[in-house]
Amino acid sequence: MIKVLVFGKNGQLARSLAWRCKAFAGLRLQFLDRNDCDVAQSGNITKAVDLYRPDIVINATAYTAVDLAESEPELARRVNCDAVRGMAENAARHSVPFIHVSTDYVFDGEGKVPYRETDPVAPLGVYGATKLAGEEAVRTITNQHLILRTSWVYSPFGKNFVKTMLRLLGDKKHISVVDDQQGCPTSALDLATAILRIVPDIIRRDFDQFGTYHLVSDAEMTWRAFTSEIQAKATKILGEQWLGATCEIKAVTSAEFPTAAKRPSYSVMSTEKFIANFGFDLPEFNHSLIEVLRNLVEGEEYA
Template identity: 55%
Template sequence: MIRVLVFGQSGQLARCLAQEATCFANIELNFVGRSRCDLEYPWNIAEIIDKMRPDIVINAAAYTAVDLAESEPDRAVAVNATAVKVMSELTAKHAIPFIHFSTDYVFDGSAVKPYVETDRVAPLGIYGQTKLAGEQAVRDLNPRHVIFRTSWLYSPFGKNFVKTMCRLLAETDEVKVVDDQIGCPTSAYDLAHGVLQVLPAFVTERSPAFGTYHVVSDQPLSWCAFTRRIQVLGADVFGPEWPGGDRRITPISTDQFPSKVKRPAYSVLSNRKVREALGVNFPSMTESLGRVLTDLNKVTATRKRIF
């Protein structure tokens, strides 16, 4: 049995890890949420690691409010950089492998082809800068590390684009969506399953697989194109009582959608390395998005409304 300590409990990724773990009988996940360890004040990380002495540590927690980070840089630094540095130091001290998650926002979006793991990083805002600082701490302090960069996560849990669009499509006649930012919408279910699938490889003493990987879906889309996919599949999943299937979706430019921080116009990540080195392959977007919408429908149905 592989004993895993997971920092994070209520976020999208942590909740999907918990759900997908039922498929892996040889992996035991132990979650630590904010009530036990607030990563803005990471004074008891050492106590938690010392007490459990896990086989591997996963950091599934992060400060992800991209716009808010511009006015709360201290909070973003504390969670995305300082706490990660502490985890890296302590896992290295005990010779424990460390898995950390990062983001497409470490790039500036100026590329014209999918980013590979060795491409130049140049984050545009505080969020991306703090995530990059976390990456650097992991690499500098624990040689037995894995950094999984992902993008545009969605799931039935927490706040995310899919849930927001389902609500807006149900509530408004017209939904205006940015059409000039391109990325890889990725199901947190798929990410969690892929990580758990390869996790045993990182527990070995001399694993050759340590390093940085891009783990995203295979289909780049704009936010607007993704919304159209949500609408089509949503109509099938939610049924004729869902009004969102008939709403108008209007493409707009980034300039028409005010934001405190500039976002990468092109943040497509190549997942070739993780496929070839670790054998991680994701389902089609139709399957992945369909599963999330189906589970979302189950949750909302218990509340007697779609959203």
């Protein structure tokens, strides 16, 4: 049995890992929430790793309030950098691998072709800068690491774009959505499955493919296009009588929808390295979105 210690319990990725791990009989996951281990205190991380003595450590925690981070930079740094450093140090102390999830926000969005892992980074705001600092800490501390950069994460859990749009589509006659930012909407369920699939490989003594990887869906689109996909697929599931089926989706620019933190206008990332080294890709976008929507509808969490 492979013992997996997961920092985080209530976020999208952690809850997706908990759901998906039922299909992986050889893995035993231990989840820690803030009550179990406040990662802002490095001593708590040390105690947790010493207590559970895992075969691998996964960080599923993050400060993800992109706009709020602009006014809470110290808190964002404590969670996205300092805590990550503590996890990496303790994984290294026990000589076990460490998986850390990062973000497309490490890029400035000036690219025109899908970003590769070796492309220059230049975060635009506090959130991206603290996530990048977390990456750099991990690389400095342990060679036994996987940094998985992903983007536009959604799931049946917590707050995310899909759940917000389902609610707005059902409540409004028309909504405005940004149409000049492009990325790859990625299901946390897919991320969780991919992570659990590669854990047995990573803990092998002869594994030599540690490093940074991009792991996103195969779909490139804007937020408005994503909203249209949500509307179309939800209508098929809920039927034409669903009020959201007739909601008008208006395209607006980022300038018309100002936020405290600037977003990358282009954050599409290439997954070629991950596919080449692990032999698989994430499921097709349409399948993944429908799966999440069906789970939301069945649980009535869209209301």
